[in-house]
Amino acid sequence: MSKPIVATTSLAGCFGCHMSVLDIDDRILELIELVEFNKSPIDDIKKFSKKCDIGLIEGGCCNSENIHVLKDFRENCRILVSVGECAIMGGLPAMRNGIAIQECLEEAYVNGPTVVSNEEVIFPNDPELPMLLDRVYPCHEIVKIDYFLPGCPPRADLIWEALVALVTGDEMKLPYEVVKFD
């Protein structure tokens, strides 16, 4: 039997959740025995080359590109998992929700402390660039999400346990230490 196929992506996130995946340490050797990776920053495969079983999503959606990627994942993955605070709730990037986009862009490109000079008030507007969304959306407000792994980032043990449970079909071990957040 062929190995289950996993894909991962980071949308409006900080890659911290991916770092947490790497935090499984030497179990990464077990992991590659257990699953095959497809589209993912881990192996740098840019496009889905086949249908996958599990998609791990880090980050929420802040722009049109995120939406396309997320929908692509939904189409190509049997099971989608929101990994971490940003995917589940929008996280830190969602702090801009409630602030007008004009104001956000002015802060970033006109008034921000690192702006050298932008007297003409130019905002990036190349058609190639993704378009900003009116607010940062959690993933489940865009597509159906099957599971949620909380944490910022979720602990490596939690990600590991969840992946193994999904792949083996065994019940997941969720000791208190893994899901407490204080």
Place this chain on the structure above:
Amino acid sequence: MKTGVQKIVEKYGKDKTRLMDILIDVQSEFGFIPREITVQIADDLGMSEVDVDQTISFYHFFSQRPTGKYHIFLNNSAVAYMMGRKEVADTFTKELGINFNEVTPDGLVGLFETSCIGMNDQEPAAIINNRIFTKLTPFRAKEIVRDIKEGKDIDDMIVADYGDGENRSDLIKSVVTNNIRKIGPILERNHKPGQAIEKISKMTPEQVIDEVKRSNIRGRGGAGFPTGMKWEFCRNAPGEKKYIFCNADEGEPGTFKDRVVLTERARLLFEGMVIAGYAVGATEGILYIRHEYKYLQTYLESILKAARDVNYLGKNILGKKGFNFDIRIQFGAGAYVCGEESALIESAEGKRGEPRDRPPFPVEKGYLDMPTVVNNVETLCAVVKVILNGGEWYKSFGTTESTGTKLLSISGDCKFPGVYEVEWGFSINDILDMVGAHNEEVQAVQVGGPSGAIIASNEFNRILGYEDLATGGSLIIIGKNRDILTDIVLNFTEFFIEESCGSCSTCRIIPTLLKNKLVKILNARGVKQDIDDMVEWGKILKASRCGLGQTAANPILSSIKNFRPLYEEKIQKNKVFDSGFDMNAAVKESCEVTGRVPNI
């Protein structure tokens, strides 16, 4: 400005529990409460600035920015929309050239939305500079704007005739009409003020409580707690001072009976407060009235003064040594949640109107931590008649479980909206007949306001009473041509979102999530799961601290229960999931700001 504020603060004895009164006066004098005044008030009262700030920011009628020389608060209740509110609102925005929540650049006019102002029987209605304007039309709105631009005095802008009864009196001069449609033993006209006070002055407080208990009267605010028992608890509670509160903060959309009682039967009400004070051993009564009824202030104060002049209020009432009781009026500043008794007490203490944790109940620890009885306007009026005619007499009205009569505020699609005093035990069908609404033209009846239930014709044989349909008295009749989900359920849900005090996360968050689901269904993006989610999530609200939060899902839950097909016909049958996300709408703002053409 500085001396003006100082005067106001001194008027209330530099007492920080009177912060509401101070802020109401400041707001009315300056049109808003600027930062420097907040600082000054905080200094003068020995409070921190944020403590003053949090009271200011809690109430709808306090503003930290200018509201204009004329401020128009247009009611946005469901019945206002049913009666043509949209056209009136459009006329105001068009004629003034501003949107809601804005002030004209010259600072002349501010236009604001406000929740139900207790005029459901004469909608669309607005409050302009504390004066009530009823039955507005686009034509009338144009007239008002023209008058404002001409700088007319607000009193001269009332061109139509004044309303009926006391509304015409020199101390009210309002266009509001009473619309008393049916008079029963409580509202009857022949009451001679002071009779009951004379009678109790010859009774012991215990005898008074016994008589009230014998009547089996239960609180008319909606929760239905036995009044006699409440008084007894308070009488027996230890405390050096006790208080009687009359709750006239009727904010439940569709309720306006207290308005009519305050206008026409205020003497009866004050007499009821005196009786409660005597029974409980309280020397101070506070009538807490919603800000929307501020136009009655001068009139009510004059009645209190007259009562003092004949010693129905004051010291040694009717010569009885130690029978001391006086009443002061406390106004709110626009917050539905203050109708909840512990929130009302908090508000009267000058704080945010957030409900308290219970126990302790107000009868043990209420106003200023002293034993306090909070009774509804109607309850206190009824008690006077109980004392005069006896508890047995009172029990001859109504049903075994629900004795006496109930004042109903009836509005919506009927010929005769207004206040009806009926015995408990009337069925909805009886009521529809009474108010001139033909059964076959009625689609639904909202019983008990947004926190109550919306019922369909198959339940019109149910009766009003604590044993079946308990109600604080609001009935809204919804005709066949109304879109229940948009006109009623969405409006009510938005009302709960607006009026949540924000203390419990359940009530702060879930109504918004429910509204989003409802809007999604209305936008034809809903699926069956959305209906199931709403039912499940609605249950979580029961964990909220007060009645507002606990019932905030009722418009949605009861309409799903009784009008499920309305939801089902709008959902997508061929899909099990739809997030409702709309990319075009989501990128619109950023594309406009950056000057891009959306390419999706």
